[in-house]
Amino acid sequence: MPTQSHHSEIAIIGGGVIGLLCAWRLAQAGHAVTLFERGEPGQESSRAALGVLNPSTSGQTPFPYIHLSQASLALFPALVDELKDEVGIEVGLRDEGVLLVALDDDEAATLAEEMAYHDAAGIPVAHVSATELRQLEPAVSPAARGAMHFTSALRVDNIRLCHALALAAHKVGVQIVTGALVNSVQVSGGKVTGVQVGGRNHGAEKVIVAAGSWSGTIAGIDAPVRPIKGQGLLLKPSFAVAHVLESFAGYVTPGRDGHLLIGATVEDIGYDQRVTAAGMQKLLSDAMRLAPDLYNATLVRTWAGLRPCSVDGLPILGPVAGKNGLLMATAHFRNGILLAPITAQLVVDWVQGRTPALDVKPFAPDRF
Ligand SMILES: Cc1cc2nc3c(=O)[nH]c(=O)nc-3n(C[C@H](O)[C@H](O)[C@H](O)COP(=O)(O)OP(=O)(O)OC[C@H]3O[C@@H](n4cnc5c(N)ncnc54)[C@H](O)[C@@H]3O)c2cc1C
Structure with missing residues (x-):
């Protein structure tokens, strides 16, 4: 006993x-x-x-x-x-919000639907035209058709x-x-x-x-509860990003000292915390579709974690x-x-x- x-x-x-x-x-x-x-x-x-x-x-x-x-x-x-x-610890709360970017005409149509149901749910969102988006975030792909701005969203370290x-x-x-x-x-x-x-x-x-x-x-x-794996990586680009940028595939998130956190895969494969070549390839290609100049960024760190899902x-x-x-x-x-x-x-x-x-x-x- x-x-x-x-x-x-x-x-x-x-x-x-x-x-x-x-x-x-x-x-x-x-x-x-x-x-x-x-x-x-x-x-x-x-x-x-x-x-x-x-x-x-x-x-x-x-x-x-x-x-x-x-x-x-x-x-x-x-x-x-x-x-x-x-x-005495500053946990880096940022309030620029999230820009969900449409990168082609199909995504622009989906964005219009998303605007409607976010409005209906009482979640504050605003439409951002392609021209406004380029002014707000010059690093976003010139192919972008516009974005939905989650104006109340925050980011914390x-x-x-x-x-x-x-x-x-x-x-x-x-x-x-x-x-x-x-x-x-x-x-x-x-x-x-x-x-x-x-x-x-x-x-x-x-x-x-x-x-x-x-x-x-x-x-x-x-x-x-089962684990849903998510892989992420940290880049140091030569340009700045203010908002969290979201595409229909993933996130580019401003972090400390000009770094960008890129994420995240969604993998239902059990208790596996390996960083994989396929995961990194997906994250990098999605991120570069959103912000092509990331092509030349320094790759600083990679990781994987397990989201608890019911x-x-x-x-x-x-x-x-x-x-x-x-x-x-x-x-x-x-x-x-x-x-x-x-x-x-x-x-x-x-x-x-x-x-x-x-x-x-x-x-x-x-x-x-
Ligand atoms: C790549 C990725 C990106 C994400 N991005 C976001 C995001 O942007 N925003 C957001 O809100 N959420 C995000 N999440 C989800 C978020 O990280 C999780 O929902 C959250 O961290 C869960 O917190 P937790 O404390 O329940 O779990 P954990 O942080 O996993 O903590 C559980 C703890 O329990 C301990 N433990 C387990 N079993 C035992 C035991 N038997 N005895 C003692 N200790 C035990 C573990 O060691 C661990 O420290 C993301 C997750 C991933 C993987």
Whole structure:
């Protein structure tokens, strides 16, 4: 039998952006929190992301998801100010927005449809003519027919964000235990009693699962989450880009010191984190179609990460029926950086027994 080693009111599994922000907010609200991270915080999907914060819709997106995204976006400016005050880290919030560029006539027709359903969903967008686009972003291909400007979209440096969150959480008393793989969540009499970490029991009244793509691999957790691989790369061009540029194939995102983050592939191939020749070829050719002068940019870095995706593509959020004290905060798929602030707010509500103001039914863990 494993021995009982420690106890805390709340145990969080996973130190990505979701686990870190939940931990910080819970500790600020007066709870005793231990966060278990099998490696180091912020090194998995939350590091691989491009940091684009853009509530958008495919036209089929459920309204509660759009509302969740917009509510989370609205929390970012205050969050970054608070982090600057608390730990002195500037997480590089940019507000130029996203330009979704049409590169041929077919894409221009699709853009017109997209304008209509974004308007209907209440997501602020503006049409940008080809001439205006060239003035705004001279690096965009001369073939561009125009763009849709997501005027409220933001961009954050997600690597700095995770670093700042880990410092802020630590400062307010969160115990961050690194190199700590949680094997199982323990439940007795319909109630959570703790987690098992490397053969030792850690007692807890509440357990929050924020283990990203690995959330369904923990014994005692029934979460239909699978990894969707995304590859990215960093370029240093000789020209500047102000807005996040999006094509119908991928992103060119302004980062630190004139660098551009290029992403991302979407590959449903299991727990494979290799950077591949095919992935790089696709990213580079899509990016050069959007901004041809990238041809001569310096290739600085490549990476791959695993987005946590549920079977219906929506996040899994909230209390688990029949396991009192167990909360899910996972499966944020392509928008986990964007959705982190609202996820943490919801988790604090649930821990403190409040009913969230938003419609969260579509995200309930027992919907599958
Ligand atoms: C290429 C790419 C581009 C992206 N771009 C964007 C973007 O522009 N905007 C956006 O909003 N989102 C983006 N995303 C999605 C976003 O990165 C994810 O949705 C988000 O990072 C998920 O955060 P997380 O904390 O749930 O997962 P993770 O960051 O993966 O963290 C989970 C953590 O749990 C730990 N863990 C797992 N199992 C255990 C265990 N048993 N015990 C202890 N610890 C465990 C892991 O080590 C990891 O640190 C992108 C993702 C990729 C891959």
